Amino acid sequence: MEAADQKVKRLRTELLNGLSSGVIADLVDEMQGAGVINTSECEEILQANATTKNKARGLIDTVSRKGAAASEKFIESLNGADKELCRKLDLSLVKTDASANVPKQTSMTSADDGSVPTTCTPPAPGIPMPDEWLTLCTQQDYDAISQKTGEVYKTMPKQSRIRLALLINNIEFEKPEMKRKGAEVDEEQMQKLLNGLGYQVEKHNNLTAEGMKQAMVAFSNRKEHMESDSTFVVLMSHGLRDKICGKLHAESKEDTFHIDNVFDTLNNKNCKGLRGKPKVVIIQACRGTNLGHVYVSDSGAPEPFADYEEEGPFYPVHKESDFICFCSSTPENVSLRHIQNGSIFIQKLVEVMRQNACKYDIEELFFKVQQSFLSFTKQLPVKERGTLMKKFYLFPGM
CATH class of the missing domain: 1.10.533.10 (Death Domain, Fas)
Known part of the structure; x- marks a missing residue:
């Protein structure tokens, strides 16, 4: 031997x-x-x-x-x-027998304590929707792109990887007038997209700030990340300048989750399983309150009913490598959500990704989303301090 x-x-x-x-x-x-x-x-x-x-x-x-x-x-x-x-x-x-001379190492991985209710939706065998909904990558394109190992993040084979995504969507709040009408459409579309891209979606709804913190920590500790090549984190809620609102938030009492916690929890020190792997953070929320009276602000104080509503503001700070964050609007400006069709940002993001992820990397996809807002002057999505070290392709179907 x-x-x-x-x-x-x-x-x-x-x-x-x-x-x-x-x-x-x-x-x-x-x-x-x-x-x-x-x-x-x-x-x-x-x-x-x-x-x-x-x-x-x-x-x-x-x-x-x-x-x-x-x-x-x-x-x-x-x-x-x-x-x-x-x-x-x-x-x-x-x-x-030589193994006996090396001491065993104790695992430092924490387990989910079950304090946050979780719904995890695995991708169905193959692509869980008609092929025409999600354009698949051809073997020829995959071979041509993936061989550029110095420029492109490594993609693990579909049969051996376990891709995870976290989706937190706060719709219902303690104050009924703060309900985010139409947000369930965003959730459905994002879950459909992520499942189609091969991610098991861990989904949470209507969490407090503490619940969001627990969900993030539990997600970062999941052992499946060791067998993954990437992850997505999608946050949708009301917000303040640098925080996401929990379901108990109101003008009289703050219930907020600081956006830095996302990056701190998933950084290279705290999330061993995702070291050196692309981490995509998508946040649907306002970043200001500057818009006319026909819109309703989600930043805390409800305004008159309209077909569109605003989301509250935030500002993320990246601390580690291999992150990219795509925000639904520029600082100080609103992010619009239709009360029946969902947010404009999520609608356009899903549309661009399902048609173009087969051949473009994530930054180019985000650029295409930005271009789709050229004629819509009330809002413009923005990439925040991306620290991806290579190009990240999703290769749907591969």
């Missing part, structure tokens, strides 16, 4: 080309936690090497020099961090 250290050395080139920056960071953490490498070696690998390939080289060479037991621990950790790469390299773990 081939020793683990010899196997790692034999596959060195393939590992150098296959390890992503996020996986390397995970492996370094686990190797340090297991006592395979020390703090100075950890710093040497991550800080002294500028490129991903050099970091991988430093990690692989350091571990393989330490013998079979260290290499077995490396293979075990790699099977947990990147199952697809291990399958491709036939790098399965066969335990030997």
Whole structure:
């Protein structure tokens, strides 16, 4: 039987080309936690090497020099961090007596305590709607785009990945006059789109600020992220300048969820499973109150009934890499929602993505949504401080 250290050395080139920056960071953490490498070696690998390939080289060479037991621990950790790469390299773990010399590492992953009711809608086998509703990516386009590994985020094979999305939609509030009429249409359309793109949608409705916080933390701790290549977070509610309103919010008492919590909870430190993977945040809410009297503001004080209503404002702050946030309006301006057809932003976003996600990356899709508002001067969606390091393609059907 081939020793683990010899196997790692034999596959060195393939590992150098296959390890992503996020996986390397995970492996370094686990190797340090297991006592395979020390703090100075950890710093040497991550800080002294500028490129991903050099970091991988430093990690692989350091571990393989330490013998079979260290290499077995490396293979075990790699099977947990990147199952697809291990399958491709036939790098399965066969335990030997050498494993006894490496201490076991305790999992730091928290479980969902069940305090927030959850509805999770998995994608049906294949595409859960007529093909003409969602234009699928052709094999030719997929092959041409996906081979640009230095420019495009890696897409995991459909049969082995588990994509998750979080959707929070507050419709009903403690004050009946604050009901977001038409928001159920937005929810239905976004869920249909995300399911079609291969995401299991974890859905929450009418949460308090504390409930939203609990939902975000529980979502970040889901183990399925380790087997995912990306995620979506969709938030729809009333809002203030930098906060999203919970169902108890009113002028007399604040019940708000700070938008920074989204980025803090899913950053590279707190969400291990999504390190180095694209995280798309979509927020349907106003960012101001500047519009005429025929619109109703969702920022707290109800105004006369009209066919359109406004959503409350917010402002997100990105702290980590691989994020992109698409907001329904520019700062200080409203975001309009039809009381029967849903919000204009979500309508146009779904329309653009279902027709064009087959061949354009996420930033180009967002640009097309912005272009669709050229003749609608009351509102303009905006991308906020995107930190995507590569192009993110959704490849529907792949």
